Amino acid sequence: MSPTSPFSPLFNSLSSHPLNGSSPSEFFDTYPLITSRRLAKRTERPTKVKMLTSDFIEDSLYNPNYGYFPTQAQIFQTDSPFLYEDLEGTDDFMSAWLTQYSKYSADQMALQLWHTPTELFQPYYGEAIARYLLVNYKLNLYPYNDLIIYEIGGGNGTLMKNILDYIRENDPDVYTRTQYKIVEISKSLADKQRMKALMVNMRDRGHDGKRVSVINKSIMDWDEVVPEPCFVVGMEVLDNLSHDVVKYDIETGECHQGYVVIDEKGDFHQFFSPEIDEWTRLYLDLRGEHFITKGDSKWRGVVSGLSTKGKPTSIHPLNELKAVQRLRNWLSPFHNSLSVSEFIPTRLLQLFSTLNQYFPEHQLILADFDSFNGQSEGYNSPVVQTMIDGKMVAASTYMVQQGYFDIMFPTDFHIARDLYIQTCGKLIETSKHDEFLRQWGDITSTTTKSGENPLLDFYPNAAFLHS
Template sequence: MLLSRLSASPCRSAALHNFFRASSYSTGPPKQRSGRRDQGGEDPTDRWNYNKSALLPTSVEDLVNIPSVTANELEAEKQPPVGVKMLARDFIEDSLYNPNYGYFPKQATIFNTDTKPVDFSILRDSVEFQELIAQKYADYGSDKYEGPGRQIWHTPTELFKPYYAQAIAQCLVSEYLLKYFPYEDFIIYEIGAGNGTLAMDILNYLQEFYPMVYERTRYNIIEISGSLVRQQKNKLYKAHPCAKVYHRSIFHWKTREPAPCYFVAMEVIDNFAHDIVRYDLKTMQPYQGVVAITKEGDFDMVYTPITDPLISSLLGIRAKLGHSPPVNKLLQSSSFLRSAYTNMPFAPNLSPEEYVPTRLLSLLRTLRTHFPRHRLLLSDFSSLPDTIPGVNAPVVQTRFRNTTIPCGTLLVKQGYFDIFFPTDFERLRDMYEYLLSQPLNPKSTADAIPSRSTPLVSTTSSLALGTDFFSSTYPQDRRTPLDGVASSSGLPVGERKSNVFTHAEFLETYADLSKTRLRNGENPMLDFYKNVKFLF
């Protein structure tokens, strides 16, 4: 039986109705109905209540004739498109990053606590700290009465500067001193650098406490936002000539970095676009979510058999890693149970929406291809409140009349809403290590390790005899070593595999917690952001 849900005005405030118009969408193919057509055989006019099947392209009005577009193709558009269809990830990416109407270029403002850091030692407790931050928010002024308000969002880098960035710097420099100093330069790449605060604080820290390392430091920022690029250049170029800002998306990065480097992504991947996948509960066939936009600007979510290679690749990797889809295991294992379940009255015929991190997979592939000797430091949300329905679903919210308002659907007016996702860090680690463990193809230009002059590269192939020649076992916490990269003993050495840390575990290891301790002994840098994890 067809189950549909009206998604017009899904937000908690009816005042937001002017911001978006969304039609209902189907959760699966309908069973045969009788008495639902007019005498003349025409379709019912109230399609809001009798939405057609979203599984077959021919079952949605004019769906076949609606042109397909991607977020890249929409970059030159001045207004949100109508009369088109696109994958869910393209809809999200266009909503967030379109240069002319996207959320980040036009609505978002990064919270800045000005250049003077907070003196934590004079604050009584965390309540007083939060009052101080609230006052700084108030200094931005009130929202305008109509339309969306200023979208202000903050990061631990800004709230706890410079001490949070110093913990990041200490983590990176400790690894560099242990493995590469003084033979290799200290090369850092950062994506989504915001106001440039993290880069500034890291470089200031290196300049003061590790001057010999600072002399060998090259700090590179890859930034998609033109306005943020200007801010970063104004902040960094005069103070730190070793910094360089590239105005492009990481997904369009083509330059290969053959040297060892550190890749930093702090509070970035939560805004990476996801795709929507649902499974036919009778056949377990996966379907991809496609957003169709009518000429009137209404939204519809339809589901078609998977044709996108990136979604197929992600589902294939997940199957190899043993990560099961979000469907009851009994239903997965028995076709009889699935048939019995789907024939029950009011039973859905598609599984709940699952948001799969396809753009995150694109990032991991970029790292493997263009940064073959990188070490990844990544941090973001591991869980979120007020998410929309679905598995691994995002928070969709905006700010209206000085109030943050979460919504109940993804289908909202492009550019007016923040869309951000939680990350399953354990699954991310497994996928990341799996991709890095794939054997390199010496015949492939993309996989070949470029020759370069460095004392750490051996002149002969240390792996010619195989990685297990000197031992019958290989450490499980090490990756397969790169050919030609040797340890000081001359034997091939593999990088340590990544681990997942809670926010507190990471800071207890690398931060100077005395700098952010309050008078009553509380430490907001340690106690806040309990829903954040690190991959390193």
């Protein structure tokens, strides 16, 4: 069956036909299929190839030579913890934050400067994670096993320092049995961590540098079994896990998978094919169809559903009335009989599969965002943005120049929980950001004079997935 293209119906009579006069299937078949793993060996952005959407996004974010994280990303780091008891309230906290932000030079701010709860609320955010780890370790593993922690994507090493400081100060016996391993895909970040954590900070803080190791590889490439019980920690990792994109035939519901074709000029073209790769098929099988609504409930959002161009949708494509989809298809110049796009977390499924296969005795704690403002077009669509002249600029599509844009996906924590249970066979819970931190955080130390608590009040769109 030929792939579906949005280009042919609109451009078939134009001299500047983007498919060079070819049919969609001929144009699609012209280019070889390539993966992000193979592209990682290249120093220049590819042309004359095609790839799955997930490979395009992963190459854009993580290619070691031109990807976003190796070349653009920098993590905001405070000089010292905020003294919340001296702050009047949230406005005072914001002023103190901006004062620390101003230390970055114009060149540094021209890069993509991240703000994470770990850095913004250090050490209190990290100490909350440490309490969770320590309590669960003492309940389930102590004294028969050591406390072994694997952190995915360690950033500046701040979470590691906060966790180890807390364990050393509050349970010296457990500290002597603690090993901390950072699994970091970015070589530049791994080098920074190795320098700061192993050579400077750990010694300065009185830690034994042998207690920490940095493993410069993607967790997706892990290939050694870790038989010992361990904790796997990942803060703000899920939002940058690549997704695949699918559409559904509006008559039959058949799934079509998205591909990106990059032509000889470097232009991007999106195609959809009924040939589904193994991870997309597995995700669809595990997800099932229990979420599909019937009857009158499908009438919600009928009017807003007629125009989805350039904006996200809260209605799953399979839950839209066929009449609405037919009308939108008729109004569209493309007439491809496919639904709006759905972005599915295939890399998250691969992460859980890796944990199940290579970390069979793990316990898990992940934190990330369950929604964003400014999402691009589609269901579960990403935010695509970059910094230009000190201002954040959003794009309407993920098909942007590789390496210049952050591509962030919201996490549906209920789906993530179900996928984890089915893949790993372990029980797991979800908690909202403030709920988790009320249980495990030092609320008194992060409360301002007015009674406002930035640790709890900020990041209402964040949540935890934890064993």
